[in-house]
Amino acid sequence: MLKRKTVNSIFILGLIVLVGLSFFLSFPWYIFLLVGFIWFLLTLFGSFFVRWNYHLVSLHSNKSTTKNEVAITFDDGPNSQYTPMALELLKKYDARATFFCIGKHIEKHPELFKQIIREGHTVGNHTFSHDNTFGFYGTSKVAHELSKSIDLVEKLVGLKMRLYRPAFGVTNPSIAEAVNKLGLISIGWNVRSLDTTPRNEKMVLKRITTRTNRGDIILLHDTSAKSIAVLERLLLFLKEKNLKSVTVDQLLELKAYV
Known part of the structure; x- marks a missing residue:
């Protein structure tokens, strides 16, 4: 996978070579512009495609597992209307999941958050505010956002979260x-449902089921009726395929809390 430092080193070296050669050969000016544009595109796509691990290494699956397990993950909750529905379905099918929660939603629904943990699911950090401009925050502001959620959860349930799901899938x-400073583990996915797009329930389910295999991490959201409908059909599919949904820390064999 492409790494930012590697790409930057290659492009800096390339520019040095081009500048050196320009003393002996004639290059059109737009060659330098083209090199800069390619670097910009790689950096831009690396920021928005979390699976590139361009800026930050995230864990996206466990393909080495010998167990028939997958991990269903939910972003953006807890949601007072839809999270209870998700919990009910997970209980019905004896499944476990991981909820990457937004701090301000935890603050608003503390008892629902406690229920998630009480029923055997794992919780992770999805920032405190999930602000649309989160990708433009400086390091100290990002750290403050993450720490605010960590402190809130520790005060509420006595657990210090280690798992982080990048907001909007953006890294920089x-x-x-x-x-890295906070010692968090970034968790990505390798099966993206796109349940927050205009795709209908059937399309979302097909996208998941045609891609899901042992060791995969599935991204859903506990924020809409469509996602809940998809969840029930997904749990039936997993049962038919003899695949069990476990928490992401169990799938990846790591500790979710300090």
């Missing part, structure tokens, strides 16, 4: 530095 040098 500031986010990477803050995550």
Whole structure:
């Protein structure tokens, strides 16, 4: 996978070579512009495609597992309307999941958050505010956002979260530095449902079921009726395929809390 430092080193070296050669050969000016544009595109796509591990290494699956397990993960909750529905379905099918919660939603629904943990699911950090401009925050502001959620959860249930799900799937040098400083583990996915897009229930379910295999991490959201409908059909599919949904820390064999 592409790494930011590697790409930057290659492009800096390339520019040095081009500048050196320009003393002996004639290059059109737009060659330098083209090199800069390619670097910009790689950095931009690396920021938005979490699976590239461009700025920050995230864990996306466990393909080495010998167990028939997958991990269903939910982002953006807890939601007072839909999270209880998700919990009811998970209980019905004896499944476990991981909820990457937004701090301000935990603050608003503390008892629902406690219920998630009480029923055997794992919780992780999805920032405190999930602000639309989160990708433009500096390192200290990112760290403050993450720490605020960590402190809130520790005060509420006595657990210090280690798992972080990048907001909007966006990473950059500031986010990477803050995550590393706080000693967090970034969790990505390799099966993205796209349940927050205009795709209908059937399309979302097909997208998941045609991609899901042992060791995969599935991304859903506990924020809509469509996602809940998809969840029930997904749990039936997993049962038919003899795949069990476990928490992401169990799938990846790591500790979710300090």
